[in-house]
Amino acid sequence: MNKIANKQVICDILLQHAATDKDIVVLCSDSRGSGSMTDFAKKFPKQFVEVGIAEQDLVSISAGLAACGKKAFAVSPASFLSTRSMEQAKVDVAYSHTNVKLLGISGGVSYGALGMTHHSATDIATLGSIPGMRVYLPSDRFQTAKLIEALLKDQDPAYIRVGRNAVPDVYSEAQVPFVLNKATLVRDGQDVTLIACGEMVNAAKEAGALLAKQGVSARVLDMYCVKPLDKAAVLKAAKETKFIVTIEEHTMYGGMGSMVSQLVAAEAPCRVLNMTLPDAPVITGKSQEVFDYYGLNAAGIVKQVLAVRK
Amino acid sequence: MNLKLKAVQIRKDIVTLVHSAGTGHIGGDLSVTDILVDLYYKQMHVGPELVHDPNRDRFVLSKGHSVEALYSVLADKGYFSKEELHQTYSKFGSKYIGHPNNKVNGVEMNTGSLGHGLAVGVGMALAGKMDGRPYRVYVVLGDGEMEEGSNWEAITAGAHYKLDNLTAFVDRNRLQISGTTEEVMTQEKQEERWAAFGWNVLSIPGNDIDAIDAAVTKAKATKGKPTVIIANTTKGCGVSYIENQVAWHHKVPTDAEYAQAMQELQAQEAQYE
Numbered sequence: 001m002n003k004i005a006n007k008q009v010i011c012d013i014l015l016q017h018a019a020t021d022k023d024i025v026v027l028c029s030d031s032r033g034s035g036s037m038t039d040f041a042k043k044f045p046k047q048f049v050e051v052g053i054a055e056q057d058l059v060s061i062s063a064g065l066a067a068c069g070k071k072a073f074a075v076s077p078a079s080f081l082s083t084r085s086m087e088q089a090k091v092d093v094a095y096s097h098t099n100v101k102l103l104g105i106s107g108g109v110s111y112g113a114l115g116m117t118h119h120s121a122t123d124i125a126t127l128g129s130i131p132g133m134r135v136y137l138p139s140d141r142f143q144t145a146k147l148i149e150a151l152l153k154d155q156d157p158a159y160i161r162v163g164r165n166a167v168p169d170v171y172s173e174a175q176v177p178f179v180l181n182k183a184t185l186v187r188d189g190q191d192v193t194l195i196a197c198g199e200m201v202n203a204a205k206e207a208g209a210l211l212a213k214q215g216v217s218a219r220v221l222d223m224y225c226v227k228p229l230d231k232a233a234v235l236k237a238a239k240e241t242k243f244i245v246t247i248e249e250h251t252m253y254g255g256m257g258s259m260v261s262q263l264v265a266a267e268a269p270c271r272v273l274n275m276t277l278p279d280a281p282v283i284t285g286k287s288q289e290v291f292d293y294y295g296l297n298a299a300g301i302v303k304q305v306l307a308v309r310k
Numbered sequence: 311m312n313l314k315l316k317a318v319q320i321r322k323d324i325v326t327l328v329h330s331a332g333t334g335h336i337g338g339d340l341s342v343t344d345i346l347v348d349l350y351y352k353q354m355h356v357g358p359e360l361v362h363d364p365n366r367d368r369f370v371l372s373k374g375h376s377v378e379a380l381y382s383v384l385a386d387k388g389y390f391s392k393e394e395l396h397q398t399y400s401k402f403g404s405k406y407i408g409h410p411n412n413k414v415n416g417v418e419m420n421t422g423s424l425g426h427g428l429a430v431g432v433g434m435a436l437a438g439k440m441d442g443r444p445y446r447v448y449v450v451l452g453d454g455e456m457e458e459g460s461n462w463e464a465i466t467a468g469a470h471y472k473l474d475n476l477t478a479f480v481d482r483n484r485l486q487i488s489g490t491t492e493e494v495m496t497q498e499k500q501e502e503r504w505a506a507f508g509w510n511v512l513s514i515p516g517n518d519i520d521a522i523d524a525a526v527t528k529a530k531a532t533k534g535k536p537t538v539i540i541a542n543t544t545k546g547c548g549v550s551y552i553e554n555q556v557a558w559h560h561k562v563p564t565d566a567e568y569a570q571a572m573q574e575l576q577a578q579e580a581q582y583e
């Protein structure tokens with residue numbers, strides 16, 4: 001079982017590049033520990049800015065740095081980053097088009113029993129609704145590394161959500177298929193397509209294997225690029241498989257499933273089921289307990305698929 | 311350059327722009343004019359030939375609704391055509407939006423929602439320190455804008471990082487859209503508030519260009535802390551019937567009012583020529 005959290009991988013990549021790229025700047029809001037950025041702060045103190053518990057300023061200061069040529073990485077719990085500083089993300093980052101990468105750590109329900117204040121199950125809806133803001137939810141540590149490497153090469157705003165804990169690998173060191181803004185085909189199939197993002201990709205991958213044993217051929221797409229959504233992959237799935245199930249660690253409105261449904265309804269109608277968190281504060285528990293309770297796991301996905309097939 | 315004369319000429323441009331476009335925030339434009347004139351024509355290292363110079367001074371109009379004043383100065387400085395501005399301001403498809411927009415040459419940052427510009431300025435000043443660049447950062451805030459909590463995060467950070475390359479102005483005209491600042495949400499002891507957070511505080515008559523210029527010079531010489539200049543201004547300064555009138559926050563002059571304003575400003579112009 002993998003022990004390295006995705007956020008740790010981000011720090012490692014930034015550490016590698018910061019030695020030669022002095023324009024990389026990491027900003028934290030008293031979040032360097034939870035963001036796994038303590039190493040970065042120690043090794044590159046001149047490229048690290050602590051703003052204190054002030055998420056609005058975190059984003060505006062990042063934008064000011066970026067406006068003067070810096071590559072700013074604003075690191076804060078996804079819950080606060082995606083709501084408290086939403087207007088700063090809209091005006092100072094997206095609208096002003098500054099090279100700020102918003103890193104939402106401990107995303108989704110990964111703060112578990114800390115409750116709704118700390119959950120960010122609305123971040124795709126809030127930040128994704130901003131024109132010019134990209135939204136990425138990488139699934140495992142290998143893909144996270146590829147994503148950050150790719151984002152270091154561009155000048156555009158983006159929000160990246162990663163969870164608090166280490167998650168099982170979807171890919172392997174040797175095999176990480178990755179093209180920026182293209183969904184990754186985890187498994188091919190003809191009967192149904194499972195489209196997942198973030199930590200739900202692994203559940204979808206497992207579900208694909210379980211379904212195969214029951215004679216159902218499931219395609220599994222890793223839609224880490226929630227925005228810009230890989231429309232071609234979605235439409236291909238809508239045309240080539242009988243129905244689509246989306247799975248995400250997000251509320252039911254305004255997330256990846258909503259975006260897939262909107263696209264499919266307009267351009268290639270087929271049945272789309274959205275598996276999401278409820279439109280309510282989630283039950284108390286650790287991430288996996290929460291996922292299991294709401295059926296956001298391999299067994300729950302299999303059950304949904306089989307129910308629709310009947 | 312005769313800065314006082316320049317300020318009157320910019321006021322004429324502002325009044326003309328607001329009158330012809332039929333929109334604008336004329337009261338705040340006229341209150342902030344002298345600050346902009348001193349910065350753009352004397353104190354700041356800026357100009358259309360320097361827009362890509364990494365060492366240029368940075369200006370952020372945090373009270374973005376005073377955009378007609380900023381655009382009038384930028385057009386006069388040659389960043390873009392005054393004619394184009396006056397023909398297209400706020401019109402369909404124009405890049406000259408009713409708040410600063412960095413698609414317009416010379417505008418560093420999009421503003422308009424209050425309480426953003428100072429924190430952006432903190433980031434710009436930090437970048438200057440990191441790279442050892444000589445540029446300075448200037449941010450202009452409204453006094454009503456000081457009600458936004460995010461400013462106080464930025465004020466804390468500016469002092470924490472000892473950003474002596476950062477200068478803030480508060481356009482202290484004592485009015486905001488609904489009434490006096492003291493009626494809406496008291497802004498008294500503005501000087502003490504900033505001082506308590508660790509800033510160098512200067513309080514001046516804010517429509518007096520000589521006083522503005524002296525304050526900016528003092529700010530440049532201050533080491534180890536950022537400076538705020540509390541500019542005690544008159545909203546609507548320069549046009550008698552607009553001065554200190556709450557209603558003129560964003561009222562548009564009628565043709566007769568426009569004629570009177572231009573007459574008054576021409577008289578001031580003659581005085582300085």
Ligand SMILES: [Mg+2]
Nearest residue numbers: 453454485486
């Ligand atoms: Mg005011």
